[in-house]
Amino acid sequence: MVADLGLDGVELPIRPGFQVSAASLPHGLTELAGIFADHGLRIYSVASTLDEPVMAACAAVGVPVVRTMAPLSPNGFLDSDKLVRNQLDAALPLCERYGVQVGVQPHYDYYISDSLMLANLLADYDPRHVVAIWHAAHDALARKAPEHGLEMVWPRLGMVNLKNAYYRREPEDKAAKGGWQPFFCPGPDGMADWGRALRYLNGRGYSGVICLTAEYDGESDLQTLVRDDLSYARRLIEESR
Numbered sequence: 729m730v731a732d733l734g735l736d737g738v739e740l741p742i743r744p745g746f747q748v749s750a751a752s753l754p755h756g757l758t759e760l761a762g763i764f765a766d767h768g769l770r771i772y773s774v775a776s777t778l779d780e781p782v783m784a785a786c787a788a789v790g791v792p793v794v795r796t797m798a799p800l801s802p803n804g805f806l807d808s809d810k811l812v813r814n815q816l817d818a819a820l821p822l823c824e825r826y827g828v829q830v831g832v833q834p835h836y837d838y839y840i841s842d843s844l845m846l847a848n849l850l851a852d853y854d855p856r857h858v859v860a861i862w863h864a865a866h867d868a869l870a871r872k873a874p875e876h877g878l879e880m881v882w883p884r885l886g887m888v889n890l891k892n893a894y895y896r897r898e899p900e901d902k903a904a905k906g907g908w909q910p911f912f913c914p915g916p917d918g919m920a921d922w923g924r925a926l927r928y929l930n931g932r933g934y935s936g937v938i939c940l941t942a943e944y945d946g947e948s949d950l951q952t953l954v955r956d957d958l959s960y961a962r963r964l965i966e967e968s969r
Contacts, residue, residue: 730769733954737770739795739939742782750777754785761789772937773887778819778830787826793886795831795861798840798849808840812849816858823857831886833861834870836910842870843877850884859886865893868920869910875928888929890961891941892918912945915957923964930968 730738740760742748748756761771773793776782782794796815801807812832819830834846846860860881867877878885893912900906915922940961942954 729951730764731767733951734958735769735940737764737772739773739775740771742774742776750781753781754788757785758789761791772939773831778815778822780822783822783826783828786828791828793829793831793859795833795887797833797835798846800838800840809849812840816853820857829856829886830858831861832858833863833889834866835863836866836869841866842872843867843880844872847880853884855884855886858884860884861887861889863889863891864920864922864925865891865912865918868918869893869895874921874925878925878928882932885934885936887936888925888934888938889941890915890922890938890957891943892920892922894918912943914944914953915960922961923967926964927968930965
């Protein structure tokens with residue numbers, strides 16, 4: 729399916745309920761990486777925890793990045809920097825041992841939520857070990873211009889995530905929190921301007937991974953949505969050259 733969609737590879741969640749879980753490491757990841765390779769595909773990153781079994785399994789099959797996010801501390805916003813730094817500091821010896829990077833991505837709500845906050849958090853870390861993952865939708869939800877966010881994280885940019893979203897008012901009922909909530913939508917329809925981001929990346933010679941995260945609220949035909957967004961992104965890349 730992934731090959732038929734026209735993608736080059738995937739980011740793989742290593743989580744309960746997915747094709748590979750922590751309990752199935754390392755065999756599960758080795759087996760799946762082989763299946764992808766048979767179809768000319770790569771696992772470019774995994775979304776998982778920063779512990780040794782994950783890092784070791786990634787190193788064994790050549791997955792270069794473990795993606796994570798930076799949660800806010802239950803003790804308050806100002807304590808969050810300390811919380812996340814403790815987690816990253818604990819992962820650094822594993823990065824050194826296995827040659828696998830940690831990629832940190834912003835996320836709206838109860839996480840470090842935009843590229844400015846992410847750049848400040850990662851400023852003291854060696855980009856050989858810890859890289860920034862710029863996320864189009866979450867920067868847009870935080871009202872950051874794509875050029876500004878990308879400039880902030882450029883010295884340690886390890887991956888670009890293309891997703892889109894906008895805010896819409898939800899009724900307060902059992903199915904929704906109520907109030908203004910993010911709604912994740914196809915690439916042309918949201919607050920994030922993918923074209924501006926891709927023009928900036930092309931202008932600075934970016935040659936790294938661009939991940940189409942393929943998350944949509946109210947999805948009815950995921951494969952069609954992915955095909956359409958992939959075609960849209962590739963057209964924008966050609967126009968940016």
